[in-house]
Amino acid sequence: MERKKSQDPPFEHYSDADKLRYKQKVLDISEVICSDDDIMIKLMDYTLKKMRYLARYDSINGMEAQDFIQESILKTVEGDRFWQGETVKELLDHYYHIIPSLIWNELKKTKLVVTINDEFGTRKIYSDKFVRHNPAEDDEKEILDIVINETDTSILDNLIMQEIIKKTESCIYNELEKNEDYIGLYLYEAKINGEPNPHKHVAKELNIAIEDVRNADKRLKRIINKSKRF
Amino acid sequence: MKDKNKIYPYEKQINFIRLIDEAMNENLDEIKKELQETNIDIKEVQKNLLEFIKEQKARLLIEEGKLFNQDFREGKSKNTDPEVINNLVVAFRKSESGISGNNLNDDEIKSLALVKKAKNKFSGTSDEPRKKDS
Numbered sequence: 001m002e003r004k005k006s007q008d009p010p011f012e013h014y015s016d017a018d019k020l021r022y023k024q025k026v027l028d029i030s031e032v033i034c035s036d037d038d039i040m041i042k043l044m045d046y047t048l049k050k051m052r053y054l055a056r057y058d059s060i061n062g063m064e065a066q067d068f069i070q071e072s073i074l075k076t077v078e079g080d081r082f083w084q085g086e087t088v089k090e091l092l093d094h095y096y097h098i099i100p101s102l103i104w105n106e107l108k109k110t111k112l113v114v115t116i117n118d119e120f121g122t123r124k125i126y127s128d129k130f131v132r133h134n135p136a137e138d139d140e141k142e143i144l145d146i147v148i149n150e151t152d153t154s155i156l157d158n159l160i161m162q163e164i165i166k167k168t169e170s171c172i173y174n175e176l177e178k179n180e181d182y183i184g185l186y187l188y189e190a191k192i193n194g195e196p197n198p199h200k201h202v203a204k205e206l207n208i209a210i211e212d213v214r215n216a217d218k219r220l221k222r223i224i225n226k227s228k229r230f
Numbered sequence: 231m232k233d234k235n236k237i238y239p240y241e242k243q244i245n246f247i248r249l250i251d252e253a254m255n256e257n258l259d260e261i262k263k264e265l266q267e268t269n270i271d272i273k274e275v276q277k278n279l280l281e282f283i284k285e286q287k288a289r290l291l292i293e294e295g296k297l298f299n300q301d302f303r304e305g306k307s308k309n310t311d312p313e314v315i316n317n318l319v320v321a322f323r324k325s326e327s328g329i330s331g332n333n334l335n336d337d338e339i340k341s342l343a344l345v346k347k348a349k350n351k352f353s354g355t356s357d358e359p360r361k362k363d364s
Contacts, residue, residue, distance in 0.1 A: 224253035
């Protein structure tokens, strides 16, 4: 699942024929994704939760969750959010990864409309400064400042994703620590670090039965589902 | 202790995404219910997105046709021999009407190979490795 950034040339260096093949591949796999009920339920829920977290609304500038999924497909097809993978799972990961930053980009377009009355009459002006619907909480300020002028899409995707991970992880760690669920904690770290066989790895590390790890996995999934509002 | 400001590498972010996706599998019924309460009809969403993909595929076909046409014209301008061009057209027509290679003469078979090569270039069936434009 490595990002093959160094192996393949960037999209803009592809020949016309390769661009066509790439677009065809993205559309074919996207078709599989969109035809799968369970995948779509998860993708819609994920997108909606990210909209609510980043904008606190189910619609931004008239764009709803479905529109962001559509945009993620289009941006990938056009190479604006270049994808280097081959499988349904990899493309789905890619969509999960870029959707938060597409929402963020749309949110940045939101402008404050001010009605002014001067010697030229009454008119509307649009402030260039992005204004949130609700004031940002202190801990949100950092990421908002970092990405406001960001133009490199892959860096932007990573930054926004990291912000979401940070928030979700904080909830997961708090919950695991509160319950003194150290098996769950080890398991979470093992999965995040990409251990090929996390259950076996944790059982060996903690010298416990694999059944205990499986039970911890169920608890962990419940906690993740509770924490994924970000 | 975790460094809160550290940005995970892409692979680790993807591991996190997969963890979230895996957890959602355990909660699908609940998620489905929540979406229904938000008045989201998944079937309708799927229909709209599949329609969108269909439109994009149609655009791709047009794009492919334009490139094929351009490629063909370039090839034609390089080879001004009227016999070759005639063979190419006849071979192409015969191949499009599903006439088997047995009914083509040697020149037509050679020309047909050229047409197939040009078609493969844009249809995604080429085995050639990816090349840069430059």
